[in-house]
Amino acid sequence: MGSGNYLLRKFAFALLTIFVVVIINFVLFRILPGDPVRAVIGRNVKISAEVQQSLREQFGLDKPVFPDQFLMTIRQWASGNLGVSWSLRRPVAEILISKLWNTLLLIGLGQILSIFFGVLLGLLAGWKRKTALDAGALTFSLIAWATPTFWLGIILLAAGSTWLGLPTGGILSPQNVGKPLHTVLPDLAVHLILPTLTLTILYLGEYMLIMRSSIVETLGEDYILTAKAKGLNQWQILWRHALKNAMLPIVTIIALNLGFTVSGAIYIETVFSYDGLGKLFQTALTKQDYPLLQGAFLLLAVSVILANMLADILYTILDPRVKAS
Amino acid sequence: MSESTPLLSVRHLSTFFELSGNVKAYALEDVSFDVYPYQTLGLVGESGCGKSTTLMSILRLLPPNAHISGQVLFKGVDLLALSEEEMRAYRWKEIALIFQSAMNALNPVMRVDEQILEAILLHRLLPREQAWQRVQELLDLVGIAPQRGRQYPFQFSGGMRQRAMIAMALACSPSLLFADEPTTALDVMIQAQVLELLKNIQKRLGLAIVLVTHDLGVVAELCDQVVVLYGGKVAEYGSVDAIYNSPQHPYTQKLLEAFPDLHRPTASLASIPGTPPRLTDLPSGCRFEPRCFARLERCRHEPPALREVGEKHYAACHLLEEKENLLE
Ligand SMILES: Nc1ncnc2c1ncn2[C@@H]1O[C@H](COP(=O)(O)OP(=O)(O)O)[C@@H](O)[C@H]1O
Numbered sequence: 001m002g003s004g005n006y007l008l009r010k011f012a013f014a015l016l017t018i019f020v021v022v023i024i025n026f027v028l029f030r031i032l033p034g035d036p037v038r039a040v041i042g043r044n045v046k047i048s049a050e051v052q053q054s055l056r057e058q059f060g061l062d063k064p065v066f067p068d069q070f071l072m073t074i075r076q077w078a079s080g081n082l083g084v085s086w087s088l089r090r091p092v093a094e095i096l097i098s099k100l101w102n103t104l105l106l107i108g109l110g111q112i113l114s115i116f117f118g119v120l121l122g123l124l125a126g127w128k129r130k131t132a133l134d135a136g137a138l139t140f141s142l143i144a145w146a147t148p149t150f151w152l153g154i155i156l157l158a159a160g161s162t163w164l165g166l167p168t169g170g171i172l173s174p175q176n177v178g179k180p181l182h183t184v185l186p187d188l189a190v191h192l193i194l195p196t197l198t199l200t201i202l203y204l205g206e207y208m209l210i211m212r213s214s215i216v217e218t219l220g221e222d223y224i225l226t227a228k229a230k231g232l233n234q235w236q237i238l239w240r241h242a243l244k245n246a247m248l249p250i251v252t253i254i255a256l257n258l259g260f261t262v263s264g265a266i267y268i269e270t271v272f273s274y275d276g277l278g279k280l281f282q283t284a285l286t287k288q289d290y291p292l293l294q295g296a297f298l299l300l301a302v303s304v305i306l307a308n309m310l311a312d313i314l315y316t317i318l319d320p321r322v323k324a325s
Numbered sequence: 326m327s328e329s330t331p332l333l334s335v336r337h338l339s340t341f342f343e344l345s346g347n348v349k350a351y352a353l354e355d356v357s358f359d360v361y362p363y364q365t366l367g368l369v370g371e372s373g374c375g376k377s378t379t380l381m382s383i384l385r386l387l388p389p390n391a392h393i394s395g396q397v398l399f400k401g402v403d404l405l406a407l408s409e410e411e412m413r414a415y416r417w418k419e420i421a422l423i424f425q426s427a428m429n430a431l432n433p434v435m436r437v438d439e440q441i442l443e444a445i446l447l448h449r450l451l452p453r454e455q456a457w458q459r460v461q462e463l464l465d466l467v468g469i470a471p472q473r474g475r476q477y478p479f480q481f482s483g484g485m486r487q488r489a490m491i492a493m494a495l496a497c498s499p500s501l502l503f504a505d506e507p508t509t510a511l512d513v514m515i516q517a518q519v520l521e522l523l524k525n526i527q528k529r530l531g532l533a534i535v536l537v538t539h540d541l542g543v544v545a546e547l548c549d550q551v552v553v554l555y556g557g558k559v560a561e562y563g564s565v566d567a568i569y570n571s572p573q574h575p576y577t578q579k580l581l582e583a584f585p586d587l588h589r590p591t592a593s594l595a596s597i598p599g600t601p602p603r604l605t606d607l608p609s610g611c612r613f614e615p616r617c618f619a620r621l622e623r624c625r626h627e628p629p630a631l632r633e634v635g636e637k638h639y640a641a642c643h644l645l646e647e648k649e650n651l652l653e
């Protein structure tokens with residue numbers, strides 16, 4: 001069987017999962033308490049029953065939930081219309097996209113740095129197992145992994161702003177907000193230092209631990225002994241034979257973690273008052289902004305599903321055995 | 326090199342593993358034997374008696390908790406005295422190795438032909454273009470269609486993988502080949518084919534082979550010399566004829582009894598009652614004493630020395646000395 005076939009199956013499965021998520025999302029927000037019309041208008045505004053009724057008709061709420069409302073919602077979502085935020089009074093899709101870039105910038109940077117340093121550290125620790133380097137890296141990673149985001153964020157925030165004079169939050173200084181991005185890069189970088197550092201430390205532990213155990217396991221395989229028997233030196237064994245095999249589990253974890261980018265952003269963005277999706281969701285939750293929450297849920301679920309698919313695709317590329325099974 | 330000078334002389338090879346809690350496992354003690362050019366030496370004994378450890382000690386491929394002493398003279402050079410750097414030049418180029426399970430011995434994410442090519446390029450034997458040519462020839466030699474070299478190990482059957490492993494072992498034209506139970510993981514039909522292949526290749530290329538095996542039938546068919554190991558020590562060592570026709574050590578005798586018909590290579594060695602000694606707690610006398618049917622009083626306290634019992638035929642047993650004394 002070819003790899004095309006395999007990927008096609010994975011793709012179909014992803015689509016199916018997204019469909020299920022859409023249904024759950026639809027049902028969930030129908031059974032939540034609260035009257036949408038009231039929510040849009042505001043709790044304390046008095047309006048007549050006729051106006052309420054006409055608003056219901058306008059939103060299609062007078063029709064049966066299934067199939068009319070359901071199909072209408074599906075049609076809207078498929079065309080990229082996720083409704084209008086009750087609290088911000090702008091299209092949900094537009095709001096999500098505007099915040100998405102900020103979050104991708106922060107989380108992406110944190111991920112790249114933690115992957116690089118985590119994998120490198122794990123590689124060295126696993127290779128030089130039972131040395132001081134290994135013990136040190138292991139201790140650090142375990143602590144980093146167990147540390148709560150909030151706590152580390154606040155500590156670094158306090159330390160960084162007090163001793164290094166780094167900004168305590170936001171993406172840009174107030175005077176730079178609204179200017180074209182490329183003109184304010186140094187300011188952006190300064191604002192990114194603390195949240196990125198926090199994220200890097202937090203994610204690094206996991207990558208390091210997985211990479212370490214993966215490389216230790218790989219180095220115990222027979223083909224590593226073959227490589228040594230062939231006369232390869234340590235570096236050649238590590239680079240040509242161990243690394244690719246040991247990276248397989250890491251690649252999966254990386255791809256899967258990408259799916260949690262959005263949800264992972266909630267804490268860090270709250271601590272650093274960073275204007276991204278995470279902070280947006282927090283606002284949506286506290287204000288009970290259902291359309292916004294619904295859009296957020298959809299985005300979270302779809303990103304996890306897409307990340308899963310990405311993991312499968314990467315695995316297929318890296319491991320020839322997957323294609324056949 | 327003349328045929329009477331050994332290619333490999335192993336002298337007083339002893340290996341112990343340092344285990345946790347300062348415990349030592351004495352896996353090999355005072356092992357000596359010679360391997361001659363174009364000949365095959367069989368290394369036999371029960372599982373755990375130190376056969377693989379012998380090969381790995383010679384190639385210095387054991388993990389860091391292994392401590393090796395003695396001498397391993399290969400073409401007159403003591404391999405145990407070389408630096409790691411110098412040792413690497415001997416690996417595969419002079420002495421190649423085939424494992425029991427070729428499934429795991431080949432890198433799962435690397436094409437088979439590339440794994441063979443790697444060995445040739447590593448030792449700078451040929452420029453890349455010619456090296457590819459040689460890979461094709463090697464695959465052909467072991468009966469694999471060269472275009473299948475582009476596949477990955479998992480796409481091969483067990484027998485094919487072992488053939489590919491053999492092709493890889495031959496890549497640098499070594500003068501000595503270590504084969505550690507090369508057919509144990511294969512089914513009987515394929516076993517015969519792979520052994521046949523080894524035999525042919527030896528004839529064609531004039532290799533010396535050290536063959537580790539459970540199977541006395543295979544030894545009788547392929548080997549010139551035999552080393553019988555018991556509990557990390559040489560119990561008996563001699564030509565195949567001498568060992569099969571006049572085994573001197575009680576252990577060898579039992580092995581052969583448990584294996585009456587040399588042309589039925591399916592019986593196993595497991596039929597001697599008792600278990601091999603624990604390496605962390607060895608008996609102070611003869612290691613075979615607890616299981617020996619002919620043991621004497623002194624066997625409990627006094628380890629027997631290896632003595633010459635015929636032309637290039639040695640055995641380690643007190644009975645032999647007693648016999649000699651009687652004759653005198
Ligand atoms: N790395 C190691 N650490 C500790 N003990 C080992 C190690 N490798 C082998 N041994 C022990 O050495 C003995 C000989 O093993 P081995 O040479 O593999 O036996 P064989 O190949 O004859 O079956 C066994 O008892 C085994 O448990």
Ligand code: SF4
Nearest residue numbers: 611614617624642643
């Ligand atoms: S030395 Fe004694 S115990 Fe050992 S094999 Fe000979 S007779 Fe048996």
Ligand SMILES: [Mg+2]
Nearest residue numbers: 376377378505
């Ligand atoms: Mg073995």
